[in-house]
Amino acid sequence: MPSDPVSTLVDRYAGLRDQRVWSLLVSVFGDLAQSEGSEIDGPVLSAILGAMKVKPEAARVALHRLRKDGWIQSRRTGRIRRHSLSPRARRDSLAASRRIYAPPEAMPTNWQVIVLEDEALPTGFVRIADRVYLGADTLKPPETALLLGGAQVPTWLRSALTIEPLKQQYQALNRVLAETQNTIECADLDPLDRAVLRCLIVHNWRRLVLKHVDLPRDLYSDDWLEHDCRARVTDLLARIERPDLSEITAA
Amino acid sequence: MPSDPVSTLVDRYAGLRDQRVWSLLVSVFGDLAQSEGSEIDGPVLSAILGAMKVKPEAARVALHRLRKDGWIQSRRTGRIRRHSLSPRARRDSLAASRRIYAPPEAMPTNWQVIVLEDEALPTGFVRIADRVYLGADTLKPPETALLLGGAQVPTWLRSALTIEPLKQQYQALNRVLAETQNTIECADLDPLDRAVLRCLIVHNWRRLVLKHVDLPRDLYSDDWLEHDCRARVTDLLARIERPDLSEITAA
Numbered sequence: 345m346p347s348d349p350v351s352t353l354v355d356r357y358a359g360l361r362d363q364r365v366w367s368l369l370v371s372v373f374g375d376l377a378q379s380e381g382s383e384i385d386g387p388v389l390s391a392i393l394g395a396m397k398v399k400p401e402a403a404r405v406a407l408h409r410l411r412k413d414g415w416i417q418s419r420r421t422g423r424i425r426r427h428s429l430s431p432r433a434r435r436d437s438l439a440a441s442r443r444i445y446a447p448p449e450a451m452p453t454n455w456q457v458i459v460l461e462d463e464a465l466p467t468g469f470v471r472i473a474d475r476v477y478l479g480a481d482t483l484k485p486p487e488t489a490l491l492l493g494g495a496q497v498p499t500w501l502r503s504a505l506t507i508e509p510l511k512q513q514y515q516a517l518n519r520v521l522a523e524t525q526n527t528i529e530c531a532d533l534d535p536l537d538r539a540v541l542r543c544l545i546v547h548n549w550r551r552l553v554l555k556h557v558d559l560p561r562d563l564y565s566d567d568w569l570e571h572d573c574r575a576r577v578t579d580l581l582a583r584i585e586r587p588d589l590s591e592i593t594a595a
Numbered sequence: 596m597p598s599d600p601v602s603t604l605v606d607r608y609a610g611l612r613d614q615r616v617w618s619l620l621v622s623v624f625g626d627l628a629q630s631e632g633s634e635i636d637g638p639v640l641s642a643i644l645g646a647m648k649v650k651p652e653a654a655r656v657a658l659h660r661l662r663k664d665g666w667i668q669s670r671r672t673g674r675i676r677r678h679s680l681s682p683r684a685r686r687d688s689l690a691a692s693r694r695i696y697a698p699p700e701a702m703p704t705n706w707q708v709i710v711l712e713d714e715a716l717p718t719g720f721v722r723i724a725d726r727v728y729l730g731a732d733t734l735k736p737p738e739t740a741l742l743l744g745g746a747q748v749p750t751w752l753r754s755a756l757t758i759e760p761l762k763q764q765y766q767a768l769n770r771v772l773a774e775t776q777n778t779i780e781c782a783d784l785d786p787l788d789r790a791v792l793r794c795l796i797v798h799n800w801r802r803l804v805l806k807h808v809d810l811p812r813d814l815y816s817d818d819w820l821e822h823d824c825r826a827r828v829t830d831l832l833a834r835i836e837r838p839d840l841s842e843i844t845a846a
Contacts, residue, residue: 472741488750490745490747490748492743494742494743496741
């Protein structure tokens with residue numbers, strides 16, 4: 345069982361939004377067992393999910409679903425089962441990691457606007473008018489695009505880019521991340537605590553950040569806290585060292 | 596009667612397109628009698644229109660129409676009538692002159708693209724997508740616009756900006772302007788010839804150039820000859836001196 349302060353944080357993260365267990369599992373494997381050959385033993389996975397207050401039956405159902413979908417593969421060695429990402433899941437997980445784990449300084453600071461001859465949303469861009477897309481200046485636009493740049497962004501556009509429900513979710517996440525930063529200042533985290541906290545941080549962060557493209561801070565309203573959250577996530581993941589899975593078995 | 600080479604040019608300009616006499620009269624007053632207090636005597640106007648091969652009855656009808664519309668005002672002094680622009684017509688004519696008579700070097704060489712929050716074509720801009728407008732960089736955009744700039748213009752946009760019927764009319768005008776340049780090299784032009792030629796040049800040029808906004812050359816297809824025409828018009832109007840109207844009375 346995790347120590348009390350971590351248990352409190354588990355509740356705070358669970359309170360952010362209805363957590364789907366299969367999606368939580370994707371985050372657990374993505375953070376703790378993404379590298380080739382990395383596996384999570386059944387008992388370790390049970391310990392982590394248990395500390396996250398996920399019911400054993402819900403964990404079983406979610407694992408079954410991910411196996412059926414070809415995301416997780418399992419094998420039995422002796423008395424225990426070992427679970428790992430499928431090759432496709434590893435590829436997808438790795439691709440998402442670039443955006444999830446990127447530190448603030450790796451984020452774009454400039455933007456471009458492109459006008460296309462016909463409607464076709466290019467990857468990484470967001471539509472701001474028919475056939476007109478906005479994106480980070482680091483993106484490669486389609487060859488036939490009219491390429492445009494600018495300096496100032498008018499208020500109406502910042503408002504349009506600031507998606508209201510996401511804005512509120514970032515604000516809520518920002519509060520829990522701040523609380524996590526305060527908590528771990530004085531807490532003594534064992535490997536299981538570290539696994540649980542890392543996975544909850546990554547999980548709740550990725551659910552928001554992967555819902556939209558990466559854009560510079562200046563394009564949003566002042567109360568859009570994505571960039572504040574990224575700074576906290578980067579700080580937290582640096583301070584909460586990723587545990588060796590064997591340490592959790594031992595515990 | 597004009598000398599033979601001018602008569603040939605009169606036919607060539609008349610061949611460019613169905614010429615409305617009232618519109619031709621607007622050009623005549625705009626070029627020869629735009630300044631405050633400037634009038635054209637009835638016999639002088641008749642001589643000019645006659646040299647343009649406009650039938651007297653058509654001239655009378657057109658003059659009547661322009662008077663009824665409040666564009667021309669006429670007064671009788673002694674045995675002759677004197678015609679002049681109304682104050683409103685003078686204002687409108689002066690405003691159009693800035694665009695008609697501007698030399699090539701006064702034309703914009705750079706452009707801007709603006710994205711507006713809602714649909715409302717701003718003056719001087721051309722719409723390239725919903726809520727997206729292109730214009731010379733010398734234009735003042737609406738305050739809330741997203742201001743954008745760029746360097747290269749893709750082929751599809753140049754094609755879209757190159758209005759096909761206007762393109763062909765510029766090509767036809769360009770041929771007649773070139774012929775005019777050749778003709779006046781060796782012709783001896785009397786004041787009436789100069790009045791006729793100037794008015795026909797201005798008339799046929801303004802009918803095209805006032806149909807669209809001023810944009811840099813680079814935004815059009817290579818076969819868009821507006822800018823070539825402007826260079827020829829500027830050259831011709833500099834070489835064909837504006838006649839003193841009293842010289843025509845005398846002739």
